[in-house]
Amino acid sequence: MVDSVLRRTAIPRIVGALLFGALVGASAARADDMQEANALLKAGHYGQALEHVNKVIAAKPQDPQARFLKGLIFTEQGDTKDAIEVFQKLTQDYPGLPEPYNNLAVIYASQGHYEKARAALEKSIRTHSSYATAYENLGDVYARLASQAYDKALQLDSSNSTAQSKLMLVRSLVGTAPQASASTEGKVAQALEVAAAPATAPPAPSVPAPAPAPEAKSPPVVEAATEKPPAPAPAPEPAAKPTADLRREVLAAVDAWAGAWSSQDVGAYLAHYAPDFKTPHGEPRSAWERLRRSRVTEPKSIAVEIKSPKVTRVSDTEARVSFRQIYRSDRFSGTSDKSLEMVKIDGRWLIRQEQVGG
Amino acid sequence: MARTAPRLILALTIVCASFAPRISQARSPDAELEHGLSSVIQAIEKDRPDVALQRVDALIAAHPTFRLAHLIRGDLLLARTRTLQTFGDVAKTVPRARVEGLREEALARLRALRTRPPAADRVPRDVLQLNPEQKYAIVVDSQLSRLYLFRNVGGHPQYVEDYYVTLGKRGMEKTREGDQKTPIGVYRVVASLPRNKLTDFYGAGAFPLDYPNAWDKLMGRDGHGIWLHGTPSDTYSRPPRASDGCIVLANPDLESVGRYVQIGLTPVIIADEIQWSSPAAVDADRKALARAIDAWRSDWESRNTARYLSHYSRRFRANGQDYAAWAAHKRKVNAAKSWIKVGISDLAMFRYPRERDFAVVSFDQNYRSNNLSNVIRKVQYWSKENGSWKILYEGAG
Numbered sequence: 034m035v036d037s038v039l040r041r042t043a044i045p046r047i048v049g050a051l052l053f054g055a056l057v058g059a060s061a062a063r064a065d066d067m068q069e070a071n072a073l074l075k076a077g078h079y080g081q082a083l084e085h086v087n088k089v090i091a092a093k094p095q096d097p098q099a100r101f102l103k104g105l106i107f108t109e110q111g112d113t114k115d116a117i118e119v120f121q122k123l124t125q126d127y128p129g130l131p132e133p134y135n136n137l138a139v140i141y142a143s144q145g146h147y148e149k150a151r152a153a154l155e156k157s158i159r160t161h162s163s164y165a166t167a168y169e170n171l172g173d174v175y176a177r178l179a180s181q182a183y184d185k186a187l188q189l190d191s192s193n194s195t196a197q198s199k200l201m202l203v204r205s206l207v208g209t210a211p212q213a214s215a216s217t218e219g220k221v222a223q224a225l226e227v228a229a230a231p232a233t234a235p236p237a238p239s240v241p242a243p244a245p246a247p248e249a250k251s252p253p254v255v256e257a258a259t260e261k262p263p264a265p266a267p268a269p270e271p272a273a274k275p276t277a278d279l280r281r282e283v284l285a286a287v288d289a290w291a292g293a294w295s296s297q298d299v300g301a302y303l304a305h306y307a308p309d310f311k312t313p314h315g316e317p318r319s320a321w322e323r324l325r326r327s328r329v330t331e332p333k334s335i336a337v338e339i340k341s342p343k344v345t346r347v348s349d350t351e352a353r354v355s356f357r358q359i360y361r362s363d364r365f366s367g368t369s370d371k372s373l374e375m376v377k378i379d380g381r382w383l384i385r386q387e388q389v390g391g
Numbered sequence: 392m393a394r395t396a397p398r399l400i401l402a403l404t405i406v407c408a409s410f411a412p413r414i415s416q417a418r419s420p421d422a423e424l425e426h427g428l429s430s431v432i433q434a435i436e437k438d439r440p441d442v443a444l445q446r447v448d449a450l451i452a453a454h455p456t457f458r459l460a461h462l463i464r465g466d467l468l469l470a471r472t473r474t475l476q477t478f479g480d481v482a483k484t485v486p487r488a489r490v491e492g493l494r495e496e497a498l499a500r501l502r503a504l505r506t507r508p509p510a511a512d513r514v515p516r517d518v519l520q521l522n523p524e525q526k527y528a529i530v531v532d533s534q535l536s537r538l539y540l541f542r543n544v545g546g547h548p549q550y551v552e553d554y555y556v557t558l559g560k561r562g563m564e565k566t567r568e569g570d571q572k573t574p575i576g577v578y579r580v581v582a583s584l585p586r587n588k589l590t591d592f593y594g595a596g597a598f599p600l601d602y603p604n605a606w607d608k609l610m611g612r613d614g615h616g617i618w619l620h621g622t623p624s625d626t627y628s629r630p631p632r633a634s635d636g637c638i639v640l641a642n643p644d645l646e647s648v649g650r651y652v653q654i655g656l657t658p659v660i661i662a663d664e665i666q667w668s669s670p671a672a673v674d675a676d677r678k679a680l681a682r683a684i685d686a687w688r689s690d691w692e693s694r695n696t697a698r699y700l701s702h703y704s705r706r707f708r709a710n711g712q713d714y715a716a717w718a719a720h721k722r723k724v725n726a727a728k729s730w731i732k733v734g735i736s737d738l739a740m741f742r743y744p745r746e747r748d749f750a751v752v753s754f755d756q757n758y759r760s761n762n763l764s765n766v767i768r769k770v771q772y773w774s775k776e777n778g779s780w781k782i783l784y785e786g787a788g
Contacts, residue, residue, distance in 0.1 A: 178468045
């Protein structure tokens, strides 16, 4: 079902798993309806999904999560007119949330309205200056606008343009905009509610980043992390000094990983991940691999540089390495702090978890 | 998150770094456009691509078909996603020459900001004298891709305005039909074709020139249809070398020039480059040539045919006659005269571009004699031989 929607809306790249963790903080009935709606949407039963969402909205008309989901359902159905209306209204009521702007932009771009898409994405970034998905989407929109400008400059026929935009629809309203909601609007309180929800909820979203793209640093991770109550944080083990051998082995593995990524050898790249690798959003390994495949192979060129790596030994077969990652491709460039949890299996150091902003 | 600011590499800016515009008060449409373009480039040089994009958007809003601005806009947008490799970093396969043409237009237009207006104490060396009826004169500097408009003040050219122009795609000095070159020489506007008599390709109108003139014909040059004209409705301006030999102006510029043009009168001097000289130097040239013309006139009146013929070059040719035939004819005619009076008025004199010590003059000749009187407009080509001016050609103008 998703694929058919993708073709229809020309949005081949979808990012983000649905985050049920963020949907807490309301009544159990609401949570049930929302979960049900999400599942139905996933299964392609749009009509039924809509019924559940409408129930939530009937009880709580302002509920941003439910309204966002409704917008998604309309988008997937190809009902762009209603989807635009829902997302537009959300941007008015919750101007601090970047996601509705992003999705508006995706819809505009699919209609070929790149200037409108650009304006929406620029607003999305204004609400959240480091919103990686919007940045990537904006990059695509700029490229499309550039292409149109070149067509006008050189009297080219723009109708035969084959390059499709590859904008990412955000599929969950994470509400990762605590700073943005510091504006003085009355409506912001509600947005804050959304933002605060994960913090008060026991199952705090582990990685509420809207985009899992590790090349696009996602500071929401950091922000969410700082919102976590400090108590449960386990006392850090005494920083064990890595032996020279361990350090050398781990760094060699990281180098090989960055090398495979840079040479866009996706098989070698994926082979650096441990069998029990924790996917960023808890999504199935297969879904994560599919996304990584497209991310690693699609750019015309990639260059990944690792700067000032620091290896921390956890045990003889476990280590953590953190570094500054400089990512460059023909589509996107960014610098981020990253840390990898490595595990040694059959003599090879593999990645068990990958965190941005660590 | 420190997202690396996209570095903007515009090959253009490297070349243009020193193109700071001179101050100028009154702005023609052309000057307005070039100042807008310059402000975009300045923002790029100051590493303010956001400001540059705003300015280029404003430029496009004012001139939606200004293709160069669209190209720069494309670069500015693309620079937000990746490092540019070149000016006009178009991904699609397009002939590089098309991008190059726009780059050359950018350079020509930005250069104009530095050369405009010409220094107040400099005049074009080729315009020796305008006749009182010629209110304006046009001089084209083909190296700069500029058309200069001058006002006639007491026979001398005074700068009014200059405009970006497109010339022949294969360069200058037209000699053959279809060679896609623009002639070098001294011409006149001979007609005006309004927009509604033309296809869209010629834009706001056209002013045909008298190429090939008498000298071109003597030199065996052919071809025809060299016009000043405008641009199609979907193109504000064309690259510097893109026409089939015509002189092409943006439509607002053509309309602006058109307000000054006098059909049959306005001279159009097309040069490789304008030699800006001191008025004193031009005045010395003018006086020397005027003296030669007056000596010819009075020697004609004297009916001393040998002295009269001494003003003609041995290379003289006109109306199928060479020097010997001309001399024989004149001896016969003058022998029948008991008196001759020759009056010269409305004298115009131009040095001929590219040729050395060569000039074209035209005047009203009031000829009276005992058996024949007439008034004609005469054209003569004069060339300096061994330090003195001699007539190479003469005919009705």
